[in-house]
Amino acid sequence: MSISIAVESVVFVYPDGTRALDGVDLRVDPGERLAIVGQNGSGKSTLVRQLNGLLRPTEGRVLVGGEDAARFHVAQLAARVGLAFQNPDRQIFAGRVRAEVAFGPRNLGLRGAELERAVDGALDAVGLAEMADHNPYDLGYSRRKLLAIASVLAMGTPVVILDEPTTGQDARGVARVRAIIDRLSDERRTVIAISHDMRFVAETSRRVVVMQAGRIVLDGPPATVFAEPNWPALASTYLEPTLPALVGTQLGLGCTPTDEALVAALLARGGRQARRLARAGPGQAPGRPRAGPGQAPAGR
Numbered sequence: 001m002s003i004s005i006a007v008e009s010v011v012f013v014y015p016d017g018t019r020a021l022d023g024v025d026l027r028v029d030p031g032e033r034l035a036i037v038g039q040n041g042s043g044k045s046t047l048v049r050q051l052n053g054l055l056r057p058t059e060g061r062v063l064v065g066g067e068d069a070a071r072f073h074v075a076q077l078a079a080r081v082g083l084a085f086q087n088p089d090r091q092i093f094a095g096r097v098r099a100e101v102a103f104g105p106r107n108l109g110l111r112g113a114e115l116e117r118a119v120d121g122a123l124d125a126v127g128l129a130e131m132a133d134h135n136p137y138d139l140g141y142s143r144r145k146l147l148a149i150a151s152v153l154a155m156g157t158p159v160v161i162l163d164e165p166t167t168g169q170d171a172r173g174v175a176r177v178r179a180i181i182d183r184l185s186d187e188r189r190t191v192i193a194i195s196h197d198m199r200f201v202a203e204t205s206r207r208v209v210v211m212q213a214g215r216i217v218l219d220g221p222p223a224t225v226f227a228e229p230n231w232p233a234l235a236s237t238y239l240e241p242t243l244p245a246l247v248g249t250q251l252g253l254g255c256t257p258t259d260e261a262l263v264a265a266l267l268a269r270g271g272r273q274a275r276r277l278a279r280a281g282p283g284q285a286p287g288r289p290r291a292g293p294g295q296a297p298a299g300r
């Protein structure tokens with residue numbers, strides 16, 4: 001079920017001469033949970049379009065499951081790599097929500113109850129089960145975005161790519177996207193999410209790839225990518241570390257990219273202080289400072 005993806009020295013030039021990828025190397029192991037971030041126009045969408053054959057490299061090559069993607073037709077790649085477009089309106093074409101979601105799995109050969117199960121499961125996952133008979137264009141933008149995700153989920157591909165899945169989503173929509181990523185990850189499927197939301201990225205990814213001007217400039221776990229030495233590189237592509245990463249660094253706790261990591265580091269520090277105080281014995285409790293040399297006891 002799980003397959004690897006590799007991008008080797010890929011350059012991509014659009015017909016108008018725009019060099020959108022300028023030598024990208026990236027290896028994604030089966031089951032990884034990866035985020036791609038970077039300023040507008042840094043090449044994120046162009047990179048993921050190479051992975052499902054929507055675009056083919058100008059130079060270099062893409063390997064899907066260890067095989068050169070150039071040997072696969074788009075339909076063959078679609079069975080391996082699912083991509084939910086950044087702009088759902090470029091993806092959606094059917095007149096009914098259910099038909100839209102059924103299109104991909106039907107192309108993969110699913111029929112009857114198996115097809116129904118794939119469609120219902122995907123609609124449930126994005127919370128659109130009630131809207132199966134609606135026209136996609138009667139849904140708001142955020143729901144069309146979820147519909148585009150459902151169409152990809154229904155295909156059951158080992159690699160799922162979500163291009164800016166949280167754009168336009170309220171807290172409930174973001175929670176849905178997180179739950180979808182968790183589930184895919186539990187199923188050992190590879191998830192690649194592009195996002196401008198650093199909090200979402202830190203909380204949902206185990207690896208963050210930072211792009212700038214068609215190149216990868218940082219690649220590592222959130223605690224490394226959002227750590228102080230990388231702040232200048234982040235700033236170069238108009239990104240900021242998450243708030244808990246800034247606070248943890250200010251407090252000398254190291255890089256704590258999520259609220260959870262920050263709280264854990266604060267509790268650990270609190271525990272260390274409490275143990276130190278306990279070892280030092282009575283009189284050391286917080287709020288009862290002992291007068292040391294050069295320190296006048298209170299009240300004098």
Ligand SMILES: Nc1ncnc2c1ncn2[C@@H]1O[C@H](COP(=O)(O)OP(=O)(O)OP(=O)(O)O)[C@@H](O)[C@H]1O
Pocket residue numbers: 014015016018019020038039040041042043044045046047086
């Ligand atoms: N169809 C196209 N024809 C020509 N140039 C394009 C086309 N699509 C994208 N580009 C250009 O390629 C570069 C990379 O674009 P891309 O859409 O991959 O960036 P991105 O990182 O996904 O940006 P965003 O955060 O805005 O989605 C940009 O300079 C963009 O203007």
Ligand SMILES: [Mg+2]
Pocket residue numbers: 044045046086163
């Ligand atoms: Mg994009």
